[in-house]
Amino acid sequence: MKAAVFHAQEDLRIEEVADPSPGPGQVKLRNAFAGICGSDLHVYYTPEAAGLDFEHPHPLTGSTLPQILGHEFSGTVVELGEGVDGISVGDRVAVWPIYYCGDCAACRRGMYIACQKIGFHGLSSDGGGMAEFTTVDASKLHVLPENVDLRLGALVEPMAVAWHAVSRSGVESGGTALIAGAGPIGIGVWFALKARGIEKVLVSEPSADRRAIIAALGATVVDPVTEDLGAAVTALTDGDGVDVAFDAAGAGPAITSSLASLVPGGRVVVVAIHERTMDFLPTQLVMAETEIAGALAYLPEDFDAVIAAMAAGVYDTTGWVKDVPLDGVVDAIHALRGGAGAKILVQSN
Template identity: 85%
Template sequence: MKAAVFHAAQDLRIEDAPEPAPGPGEVKLRNAFAGICGSDLHVYYTPEAAGLDFEHPHPVTGSTLPQILGHEFSGTVVELGEGVTDVKVGDRVAVWPIYYCGTCAACRRGMYNACRTIGFHGLSSHGGGMAEYTTVPAAKVHVLPENVDLRMGALVEPMAVAWHAVSRSGVSAGGTALVAGAGPIGIGVWLGLRARGVTDVLVSEPSAARRATIAALGARVVDPVNDDLAAAVAELTDGDGVDVAFDAAGAGPAVTSSLASLAPGGRVVVVAIHERPMEFLPTQLVMGETEIAGALAYAPEDFDAVIAAMSEGAYDTTGWVDEVGLEGVVDAIHSLRGGLGAKILVKAG
């Protein structure tokens, strides 16, 4: 079968790979679409910084390089392994791709998304979604309803990242929010907020192209560089400040401006990965009894919630989702690294 196989930094090859067969408790999928995300870019350009080890097997999965990529993907069940009864051949599914140890402090608290030795199918496993086929434990598949197609199914994973961040914020319907960053996760946060009845939302994004993309979906936007962000927040909230803010940009100024935009008792949720340290004055937290929280990945219930919201029509892919064939993966990675486009889905089959 054809697959996008990562060998080393900036060495991703479209090549033949063995077609897998499901073991006990597993299903074989004919992959449909796989998204390229920021993690894939980190892996491609700086695999060591992304946590890939060239010398030692992954402590949970036992996998080593080379690695088939694609951890946000959808597919159709084509074969069942021994003992699988909860899904059937022909089911269209999204895959919760996390592998966890089950014994670390996070796992003992049920926080499998924060496992100290976490692995992902399509990043540190025996296969991935950027191939014609893959096998996964049946417990990891989430069946898509009839009105959620496989293209949308490949977006469940990144939208679940955003959904989990909204859950971490504690915001309720009727609340107010600021979203810093209008990339795929920022768009997902805005869509997730809207799905939960939070409609007074301001999106802060310095890129004119990204502002235009999310504005076309109906978002209220502001340029934090050339416009007055504080005035825009005041206008949205009658001067109170927002209940919650989200850093989906991964930049220090996004966090500091989010903190300054909070109402008393508000919360900033950091969902982006930062490559550089930042400074802020903790007195900001003290004086308003505000707080900063992190949000990492997702739980299985986040997948279920996103799929349900998709089924209800809460997600719109107009203008921000593009597609390429498997042969176009490397060019797509280069484009995204250069700031072009938002979400690119790879047609795996």
């Protein structure tokens, strides 16, 4: 079968590799679409900065390089391993790709996404979604309803990142929100807020292209470079400040401007990965009893919630999702690195 195989920094090859066979408790999937994530860009360009250790076998999966990429993907079940029930050949599924130890302090608290040995199928595993086939544990499958196609199914993973961030914010229906960054996760946060009844949302994004993309979906946008973000927040909230703000940009100014935009007692949720340190004055938190919280990845229930919202028609891919063939994945990574587009899905078959 054909697969996108990562060998080393900036060395991703489309190769012929052996078809996988499902072991006990596993299924074989014919992959359909796999999204290119910011994590994939980190792996491709700066694997060490991405926090991945490719020098040693992964402590849970035992995987080493070369690695088939693709951790946000959908597919169709084509074969069942021994002992699998509740899943049928022909089921269309999204895959919760996390491996966790079950023993560390995070796992004992049900926080599998903070596992000390965390791994991801398609980053640190035997296989991934950017291939014609892969095998995964049946327990990782989330069956898609009839009105959620496989293209949407590949977006469940990144949209679940955003859904989990909104859950971490504690915002309730009728609340107000600011989103810093209109990339795929920022777009996902906007959809998740919309699904939960939060209509007063302002999106701050310096890129004209990304502002246009999310504005076309119905969002209210502001350019924080050339426009007055504070005035826009004041207009949105009658001067109170937003209940929650989301850093989906991964830049220090996104956090500082978000803190300045909060209502007393508000919360900033950091869902982006930052590559640089930043300075801020903690007294800002003290004087208004505001908070900064982190949000990492997703739990299985976040997948279920996103799929239900997709089935209800909340999500719209118009204008921000593009498809490329498997042979085009390297060019797509280069394009995303250069700031082009929003979300690219790789067609694996």
